[in-house]
Amino acid sequence: MNASGAQPTPAGDLGIEVLGVSHSYGNVRALRDVSLHIPRGTIFGLLGPNGSGKSTLIKILCGLLRPSGGTATVDGLDVTHQAPLVRRCIGYVPQRFSLYEDLTVLENLNFFASVYGLSGATLTQRREWVIELTGIGPYRERLASQLSGGWKQRLSLGAALMHQPRVVFLDEPTAGIDPVARRELWNLLFDLSANGVTLLVSTHYMDEAERCGRLGYLYLSRLLVEGEPEDLLALPQITPPGCRRVEAAIEGSAALVMRKARTLSYVQESTIFGNNVHLLIPVSVSDEQISHDLAEDGLTVSIRPIAPSLEDVFVRLTALQADAAHDAGNAEAAS
Amino acid sequence: MRGFLAVIKKEAIHMRRDRGALRLALGIPLFQLMLFGSIDTNIKHVPTAVYDQCRCPESRALLDELVATRTFEIKRVVSSHQALRDAIIAGDVKVGLEIPPDYARHRLAGTAATFLALIDGSDNTVASQSLAAINGLALTTSLLELQARTGIQAPPVAPRPQVLFNPDTRSANLLIPGLIAILLTFSGTLLTAYAIVRERERGTLEQLMVTPVSAVGLIMGKLVPYLVLAFCQLVLVVFLMTTVFRVPINGSMLLLAVLSLIYLTSLLSIGLMISTRAKTQIEATQAAQAILLPSIMLSGYIFPLSSLPVPLRMLSYLLPATHFIAISRGIIIRGAGIGDLVSEVLALAIISTVLLTASVVLFRRSRL
Numbered sequence: 001m002n003a004s005g006a007q008p009t010p011a012g013d014l015g016i017e018v019l020g021v022s023h024s025y026g027n028v029r030a031l032r033d034v035s036l037h038i039p040r041g042t043i044f045g046l047l048g049p050n051g052s053g054k055s056t057l058i059k060i061l062c063g064l065l066r067p068s069g070g071t072a073t074v075d076g077l078d079v080t081h082q083a084p085l086v087r088r089c090i091g092y093v094p095q096r097f098s099l100y101e102d103l104t105v106l107e108n109l110n111f112f113a114s115v116y117g118l119s120g121a122t123l124t125q126r127r128e129w130v131i132e133l134t135g136i137g138p139y140r141e142r143l144a145s146q147l148s149g150g151w152k153q154r155l156s157l158g159a160a161l162m163h164q165p166r167v168v169f170l171d172e173p174t175a176g177i178d179p180v181a182r183r184e185l186w187n188l189l190f191d192l193s194a195n196g197v198t199l200l201v202s203t204h205y206m207d208e209a210e211r212c213g214r215l216g217y218l219y220l221s222r223l224l225v226e227g228e229p230e231d232l233l234a235l236p237q238i239t240p241p242g243c244r245r246v247e248a249a250i251e252g253s254a255a256l257v258m259r260k261a262r263t264l265s266y267v268q269e270s271t272i273f274g275n276n277v278h279l280l281i282p283v284s285v286s287d288e289q290i291s292h293d294l295a296e297d298g299l300t301v302s303i304r305p306i307a308p309s310l311e312d313v314f315v316r317l318t319a320l321q322a323d324a325a326h327d328a329g330n331a332e333a334a335s
Numbered sequence: 336m337r338g339f340l341a342v343i344k345k346e347a348i349h350m351r352r353d354r355g356a357l358r359l360a361l362g363i364p365l366f367q368l369m370l371f372g373s374i375d376t377n378i379k380h381v382p383t384a385v386y387d388q389c390r391c392p393e394s395r396a397l398l399d400e401l402v403a404t405r406t407f408e409i410k411r412v413v414s415s416h417q418a419l420r421d422a423i424i425a426g427d428v429k430v431g432l433e434i435p436p437d438y439a440r441h442r443l444a445g446t447a448a449t450f451l452a453l454i455d456g457s458d459n460t461v462a463s464q465s466l467a468a469i470n471g472l473a474l475t476t477s478l479l480e481l482q483a484r485t486g487i488q489a490p491p492v493a494p495r496p497q498v499l500f501n502p503d504t505r506s507a508n509l510l511i512p513g514l515i516a517i518l519l520t521f522s523g524t525l526l527t528a529y530a531i532v533r534e535r536e537r538g539t540l541e542q543l544m545v546t547p548v549s550a551v552g553l554i555m556g557k558l559v560p561y562l563v564l565a566f567c568q569l570v571l572v573v574f575l576m577t578t579v580f581r582v583p584i585n586g587s588m589l590l591l592a593v594l595s596l597i598y599l600t601s602l603l604s605i606g607l608m609i610s611t612r613a614k615t616q617i618e619a620t621q622a623a624q625a626i627l628l629p630s631i632m633l634s635g636y637i638f639p640l641s642s643l644p645v646p647l648r649m650l651s652y653l654l655p656a657t658h659f660i661a662i663s664r665g666i667i668i669r670g671a672g673i674g675d676l677v678s679e680v681l682a683l684a685i686i687s688t689v690l691l692t693a694s695v696v697l698f699r700r701s702r703l
Binding site: 094 | 337338340341345349352353537542543546548702
């Protein structure tokens with residue numbers, strides 16, 4: 001058995017396809033006309049602030065919610081009309097730990113394996129594979145309630161992989177677990193992806209976004225962008241024509257530079273990164289000028305040009321979207 | 336049926352791990368049986384006040400005979416009509432007897448000797464039984480007197496009453512067969528409702544819903560372990576009934592066991608139906624109240640079905656408890672066989688099937 005053991009895949013090269021999906025909870029619009037095309041074997045990162053619709057989209061794709069509009073397929077199967085078939089080929093790791101706390105690790109794994117129709121030698125074989133994959137062996141006999149957050153997540157993932165799904169959904173799988181456990185979980189995801197499993201991971205962490213093959217950014221129930229990280233960094237609206245990004249480094253306090261930068265009318269965006277400040281400025285402003293303008297009390301400010309980060313991308317997109325919404329609101333009020 | 340055995344196995348582990356809940360599930364019906372099973376519905380020693388204006392051998396004879404019925408117990412002797420009324424209003428006594436000064440004179444003269452009996456009507460059972468006891472005593476006394484005067488030896492009409500099955504009219508024999516049905520209604524409905532709602536609250540149901548587990552497999556897998564648990568409750572309660580309360584089972588114990596399984600299935604199905612709708616255990620408890628109280632009031636456990644107005648009686652036939660109480664009383668008290676209980680058994684079987692099917696359909700509909 002190989003590391004992921006994904007079952008043979010049917011024709012078609014899309015693991016997940018979402019076409020114009022909308023969803024409302026009563027009067028609250030949770031998703032508006034969202035479309036996604038995720039090739040097989042991709043790790044797709046779904047980003048967006050809380051309440052932007054990430055969990056709703058994942059629930060629709062798992063067949064837990066019926067979309068109010070649009071269609072979606074997972075592994076070529078329609079999530080609404082072929083829900084029972086979809087369930088056989090997906091794994092779902094929810095945001096909150098949702099296995100049985102009063103069952104041991106082994107009992108949880110055995111239960112989910114039998115629910116997926118495994119029994120006898122196949123069950124044992126598959127269970128041992130999952131235990132080896134997740135490294136949860138030392139905790140076999142431990143009650144799930146007594147596991148740490150990281151191990152709980154791995155157990156969840158293990159239970160979701162028992163039937164060798166071709167598509168796996170993870171809803172903020174690393175929320176609240178330590179950096180080492182996070183890295184180990186991601187290594188596991190890379191292994192799965194290398195074996196052709198399609199993964200959709202929602203997250204808040206930018207470093208996790210950078211590990212994804214493709215990204216989508218949901219904001220206020222709309223998908224603002226979708227694409228490979230490099231494409232997103234190169235989007236024209238991120239660094240508008242006639243502008244450039246620089247990093248201002250200073251001995252001492254970055255907050256001091258930040259305060260000064262905010263008073264300069266030509267600075268379009270300023271964000272603190274550690275001891276440095278990232279600025280979006282017009283091309284016409286030279287390094288010497290900005291260094292001069294930021295300098296205070298004889299402190300030297302060093303300036304170097306930089307490329308935008310993914311965080312810059314999402315901050316910029318959110319700001320643009322908020323402006324657009326504001327303008328639309330004004331236009332509506334005026335008419 | 337996919338997942339059926341897996342779910343049964345998992346539920347069994349839950350039960351084994353949660354010893355406290357298991358002890359409560361088995362202990363509470365036993366405790367309630369001990370508590371309620373000892374209630375005596377025969378009215379005895381009704382507190383009585385007496386205002387005897389005659390104070391003669393005749394009035395004393397009347398009071399002695401009233402006390403001898405054991406229905407009344409003289410708690411107080413008062414010296415005015417008003418005091419008699421006040422004692423009843425205050426709730427100190429339930430019955431007030433007032434014997435007028437001319438009672439002895441009328442008795443000796445053979446003319447109508449009257450006495451006043453005030454009865455507290457705020458307690459229906461006590462009032463009707465006290466009234467019957469006083470009337471009965473007056474009638475017997477009059478009859479004996481008339482026989483002596485006319486020389487007719489035998490009364491013209493003499494009933495030969497015979498109370499079947501429970502000759503001593505022991506309350507336990509009547510009460511406990513019905514009480515069994517009621518005690519199981521509580522635990523059967525709520526335990527099953529909680530079994531699914533708890534999973535919804537903890538998010539494990541959502542996890543289960545993304546697996547290919549079938550609605551039938553999940554529901555039956557939940558039902559079977561709780562059916563076993565509820566049956567254990569039943570066996571314990573019936574065992575206590577026959578040993579501690581000495582209520583004999585006059586009919587077939589096997590028949591009782593088989594029919595109670597059908598009854599339990601209907602109760603658990605109600606629990607499952609509640610759980611397909613309720614989001615929290617509190618909601619489930621509230622929904623369960625809607626079925627529990629009618630099961631006590633309308634099932635014939637407290638009031639005979641014949642005393643219910645027609646629309647309520649229709650409703651009572653929809654309750655599984657109504658039919659099971661009839662079955663349980665039939666088998667335990669009257670020694671009835673399956674042939675005597677056809678309509679009740681049929682009704683119970685239909686109700687169980689409909690409820691179980693409905694719970695599966697509702698559950699399936701809550702999923703895509």
